[in-house]
Amino acid sequence: MASIAFVFKVLCVSFLFIFVASRPTIRPKMFNVQRHGSKPDGKTDNANVFTSIWSRACKRKNGSSKIYVPKGTFYLSGVEFVGPCKNPIEFVIDGTLLAPANPSDIKQDTWINFRYINNLSISGSGTLDGQGKQSWPLNDCHKNPNCPKLAMTMGFAFVNNSNIKDITSLNSKMGHFNFFSVHYFNITGVSITAPGDSPNTDGIKMGSCSNMHISNTNIGTGDDCIAILSGTTNLDISNVKCGPGHGISVGSLGKNKDEKAVKNLTVRDVIFNGTSDGIRIKTWESSASKILVSNFVYENIQMIDVGKPINIDQKYCPHPPCEHEQKGESHVQIQDLKLKNIYGTSKNKVAMNLQCSKSFPCKNVELIDINIKNNGLEDSSSIAVCENVDGSVSGKMVPQHCIN
Incomplete structure (x- = not known):
């Protein structure tokens, strides 16, 4: 009886398999x-x-x-x-x-x-x-209020x-x-x-977005390869080639009221080739909003003749003079930022610019194995410039770090 029951079960399973396999797929x-x-x-x-x-x-x-x-x-x-x-x-x-x-x-x-x-x-x-x-010659809105x-x-x-x-x-x-x-x-x-x-x-511009993944993408353009704006969270960028362009930019932030935090960004295995910037965070002085920029990881990043390979600019002003210049420091708080295995060449002597707000200094900036040499006409040494930065350093460090 047991053997008959087993054979019956096998036959049932076989018929079920044939029935499912023979069902037409819905195209x-x-x-x-x-x-x-x-x-x-x-x-x-x-x-x-x-x-x-x-x-x-x-x-x-x-x-x-x-x-x-x-x-x-x-x-x-x-x-x-x-x-x-x-x-x-x-x-x-x-x-x-x-x-x-x-x-x-x-x-x-x-x-x-x-x-x-x-x-x-x-x-x-x-x-x-x-x-x-x-269209490109018409793009002069910074000086022409009647631009199309x-x-x-x-x-x-x-x-x-x-x-x-x-x-x-x-x-x-x-x-x-x-x-x-x-x-x-x-x-x-x-x-x-x-x-x-x-x-x-x-190339790619986003605001108020979450849980986006950008991978295996080539971007060469006249502005930011990727621009990350207010309210964007949980963004993962990997295996991207950027150049020409202005790098992967967070911001500008803080100019307008009711802006939201930008957090949880991962950028890994990226090549910047001939870009004006590489890793870039830009916030306006005298911000109209107080927001948080936090939990960023940049890892395994190659710079090939990049103008400003690492650039935190909390005095952003693309078309001076700017009316905010006399109104105080940026209110955008940058914290929990990790830069690991960043290497290559810089067009300029300043390979790492960390220019943070005096009112809201950058916190917990972690540098691990940075090796960016100057590839300009000057000697091959590069330098780092820091303002109002607190953090830690480990591993190889070129240029010499300036973090407190």
Whole structure:
């Protein structure tokens, strides 16, 4: 009887396996933009077709949706993809999405914008071509109050549990990728490119975001490779190549009221090549808000001919004279900062600048194995400059540290 029961059990398990294995897999509903009327001629405006397809994909209730952009050049004047959606959406771009060359032809802040969406996946071998060359000479807002508002390439607002993979962003008019109130988002394998002299073309910019991961990404642009703004927490950056550009920047912070803390940042296995800055934290003097910058780890960072490899600047003022200069020190508190295994070459003699606030000195700054030599025309020795810094030092230290 026992052997009969065993055979019966084996047969039941086998039939169950065959039944499960034979069930058809539910594939996502495919929306090929070209088959739905989009024209890959680089001239016809496909914005209405794209938004119509999005609406259909977003409203579909049974199973996921897949929007596919095949090879070819699809001109878009500007699009907004808005949720919430009934199902996960995969957006695969193998062709080129082409922005208007004339910046005034984009009637919104962001050329391609995603809002109020969960479970969005963007991938493909395609390119977002911002055609920014005509716009860059107009980017003079620091001296021209009537400057035109230029659009960023792609934006995400209130987008959660999502990702972007392998896409190329080329020649944005302003920033390439902008994130606001985005949570649990992965960026991997992305390529971001604009000339080193293209103004305000930040690679990845984020504010009020949490639990984001950026990895295996190449960024060369005319501003910050990555800009981390107010309210961003739990950010992990790894295996990123940055250059040209202004480095990975936290801030600027403290200029406006109601700014939020920035905390729990990890930057590891990153290469800065020919950038103006590498590791950078910038806060305004006489801050309008009192906020905390804390729990930062920078580890295994290579500097190749970087202007300011390590730069904490709590007297930030990009276009002097600044009205805050006579109003006192920064109220942004920087603390619990670890710099470990930072090595390479600096263009300038000052390889490490730690210029902290007198009113709120930097606390618990930990330096471990720093080796940055001067690669300029002067002798190869480099120096560190410190103001109002408390912390500890261990391991090899080039330049000689100046921490209390």
